[in-house]
Amino acid sequence: MKITRRNAILTAGAGAAAALLHRPSWSDVVGANEKVNVAWCGVGNRGPRIIENFEKSGIANFVAFCDVDPENKHINGTKEKFPKARIFQDWRKMLDDMDKDIDAVVVLVPDHSHFPITMAAMAAGKHVYTEKPLARTFQEIELMIGAAKRHGVATQMGNQGYSGDNHFQFKALKEAGVMNKVTHVDAYMNKWRRWHPWGDLKAMPTGETAPATMDWDLWHSTTPLHAFSKKFHPGDWRGWYQHGTGCFGDWGAHVLDSIHSFLELGMPEKISATKMVQPNDLIFPLATTINFQFPERNGLPAMDIDWYDGVDNLPPLPAEFAGRELDTKQPGKFIYAGDTVFQGGSHAHTLQALDSEKAKALEEKGIPTKFGTNSDHYENFLLACRGDEETRSPFSVSGPLSQVLALGCLAQRLGGELLFDRETKQITNNAAANALLKDTPRKGWEQYYAL
Template identity: 50%
Template sequence: MSHPRSTPISTRTFSRRRFTQIAASTAAFGAFPHANVSAASAQRVYGANEKVNVAIIGCGGMGGSDAKSIFNTKMVNVVALCDVAMGTKHTAAIEEKFPDVPRFKNFRVMFDKMSNQIDACTVGVPDHSHFPIAILAMSLGKGVYVEKPLAHTFQEIELLMAAEKKYGVACQMGNQGHSGANFHQFKAWKEAGVIENIREVTANMNAGRRWHPWTFDEWQTGETMPDGIDWDTWAGTAAKHPYSNKLHPGNWRSWFEYGNGAFGDWGPHLLDTVHRFLDLGLPERVTAVVLDGRRELIFPMASTIQFDFPERGDEPACKVTWYDGVKNQPPRPADLEDGRKMETNGKTIYGDGITFKGASHGSPLRVLPGEKANDLASDLPRYETGSNHHLNFVRAVKGEEQTRSSFDISGPLSQMFCIGVIAQRLGGELVFDRETKQITNNKVANELLVGPPPRKGWEEFYKL
């Protein structure tokens, strides 16, 4: 029997059936023509000083950081806190910062009780739970700020991109550097022809990962779950395994079933501007060149994954190679200054006779020494920066700006990494049809674009 994730992506249709528990006051909004004007904003005209009511979903780790950053815009009211571990040390700092705000452990209960009081939400939870929370919020007309990577599977991202068009809400993925100096610099240099004819890019993440010390490749059981955790909601659409501190908090990123490894964690910070301004889209071939310490359930200790992109308009074919693992570094650029170390997290962009070097997030590029670099030195275009990533999102909810990492932009970037994860998991070479969005040479890999069936009771999210 088919399940909500099993329909081929290229033929998937959407039928919106709202949860029966959602109050009548949250009736469907119509689609709006601009993807960065929220449905809520379209019904409600914000005054210049009127604040946006925001719910924080995920209050520990990066979710807690998002809560502080969005509050610091001075343009929001935090009206709800939601975390499966509410009341534990994991959420203590945010609970203390917002002592009088209603608290929830289940996002469905929160929206059921408070939907008409919420304009937007942040989603800072494990990768496997991004999709159900985001698409429910979008279907209710709420703007969504979703941490990177956008979702856990290729198809979940496909559904979120379609929902962005359908519901017309303001959407932003949390790759903060996409509002930083590197964004504005890359855009200006590309438009001025400084960055052109890029045929090769390398990106590396060589810091230690959570799973590197682990010697097991099996589900950890036998631990006592701390009081107060809603473990059923934590598992969400995915399979439910017994509680383990190798899953919560933070360690979920190590497992194929819940996380997207180093790709999901650092890829959106290293390759976001390369992907966007070189118009890479989706690769036509992904190859696992190196897989060290390969395991069935947990990400490898080191991997080298090559993405091949075809010619795209005036852009030449381009090879992007990813390196993770402490000692698995890319080749040192010939133009890199003597004695200068490679970045632990960085990228190298090779053009015609010129090489650009950069780190992650919003760090600007620098031009490596060389004859062409010397010629360019006095002619590099200036650029200005604008609102930071969280402020950009809040202004988009109010209809004042466009989000810089909307899902139509951050979605294909995240999908690229999803295919990379499949290569890490299965090895070998994957041939990808950019038109049908199918892997054509490996049936198992193609099925992983969709992923396993959602857990019983969570199917409805794939029909919104």
């Protein structure tokens, strides 16, 4: 049998497979002013729009597109737009056949498939842009953080607001000492979306047939195989424990990213589900409130975060907010920093001090409000592939944030209070929850956990 990347991963021992895959790739010779050869995994739903965002940089050369349904309505337009790019149904074959033609891989597939694609790409020496959150389970994220460090590739998570003004503003506020007294954050996402539309489910849906052009088995990736349903695909996988991370995993990365990074939060020591509406064994609750408690860190005070999701599940409003109306259709947050309360949104939206006098005092301190022209999240990643910049949300930064999201999802799933040991990275008071920090991959997918 010919030794290829794909069958090496599938048949070799972990050490041998990693050694075979981690050989110099074409990306090792990419230099300044060169375009980055990009392979794309997942061209459904938001795929074409994100492709356009990468295209705006002017330095992405799309060499391949991969989708488990290579005839879906989204990819057909992409084929016409990039006629020279090769089309694949199986990402393993794409990585195998196009090794020397790929510098970077974009992973835009359902959450449950992030892990194996990202791990295999990094082991092959490819730079990787993976959507948020990095993966579904704490263990998978831990392995991704370690692999990124070992393989020395550029990595970026798709919390694109982290390259916007919110990032630079929060950094400036922290450096000015304004954010050194944060003791509490209320964050929320209350718009109805696709995380909980099916009521109180008792069993997985059955009775439907997958599209003839789709590889339904491959779609499951490392997770157990089950019957096809439009309640999973296209797009509605987010609300299922097996496949997604619910509202919190979907939006927490856009609301809490700067808070987690610049306040050096790391892992919480306690996570509590203080409210659960219609808990279910298969899908995320209709509404939840989760509390995260963080200890003192590097001179920063102990603090906690309350997360609210579900329609009409709103945080208490600060006294300084009196006379204003909260836009419940948009996600947001209130940050209690000493005697100053800030209100913010998601993504790149900047913070505003609610008290006008305190806002004026901050302005008089000379804290910048304009941050110049910076690369956006997509260009930042491509420039990092060329060695021109460092990514702003590498796995070393976005991984721990994603792990906090994974812990919150466990609390939403199981309820109650979870105690987390920040040193051993184990849940100490709930054996069932601790077991769910990792998944048992289905047969044939174990090797990606050993790369």
